[in-house]
Amino acid sequence: MKNVKIIFFDIDGTLIDMTRKAISDKTVETLLRLKERGVKICIATGRAPGSVPKFDGVDFDAFLTFNGSYCYNSNDAILSTPIPKVDVERMIENAARINRPVSIASKDRVVANGADEDLIQYFGFSKQAVPVSDDFDDVLNGEIYQIMMGGRKEEYDDILKCVENAKITAWWDRAVDIIPANSGKGKGIEAILEYYGIDRSESMAFGDGGNDIEMLQTVGTGVAMGNALDNVKEVADEVCGTSADDGIYHYCLENGLI
Incomplete structure (x- = not known):
């Protein structure tokens, strides 16, 4: 696996299993171990900042919200693109x-x-x-x-x-x-990569929905969840297991990311 410096995660259907409506212990473990290895972890969601869930012990480095219209971290507003x-x-x-x-x-x-x-x-x-x-x-x-x-x-x-x-x-x-019209998860990712000075080839993303297609096409390695829509899997570089089966954990373990 190439040197991965930053990973973007969709929430619903990716980090959170939609059946249980909860994140698994293995997925939390994955996020913590990625942080320990110096990989930046970022949320990439259609949700508003106030509805982004908090996971025990996990500190995300950046947040891409409103599908990329508003991106920020604890210090700065990285991208702000309101609708006219x-x-x-x-x-x-x-x-x-x-x-x-x-x-x-x-x-x-x-x-x-x-x-x-x-x-x-x-x-x-x-x-x-x-x-x-x-x-x-x-x-x-x-x-x-x-x-x-x-x-x-x-x-x-x-x-x-x-x-x-x-x-x-x-x-x-x-x-x-x-x-x-000039927004989207891809635009948000481009802004965050520029902010941190990280090359696209050193980035990765996990997603499952139609609003994740642009994201998976923008990063160096786009991974679709096993429960993703077929059109999402078609554009992804790789497909991992489902969110219900800890797909992110097993993918990161098998590819030496954790």
């Missing part, structure tokens, strides 16, 4: 026309103007309730990094009607994350 306000307002109007409530995310707050079955289940994957709030309009006045809403593929054109600088990324077929 005009596009945020258009998408909220578009959502209303198709009777879809939306959740918007600033750096510090996630609020929603309502909830439907798809949005409720989407938030439920990370053990959260849809944060319906009376101060939705107040948060809307600030910088918005991501919009989350229920949405099937046939609704995508309606959601993005007259929107110029935002795009849909999705890891589930009943909901979408909407991020800036």
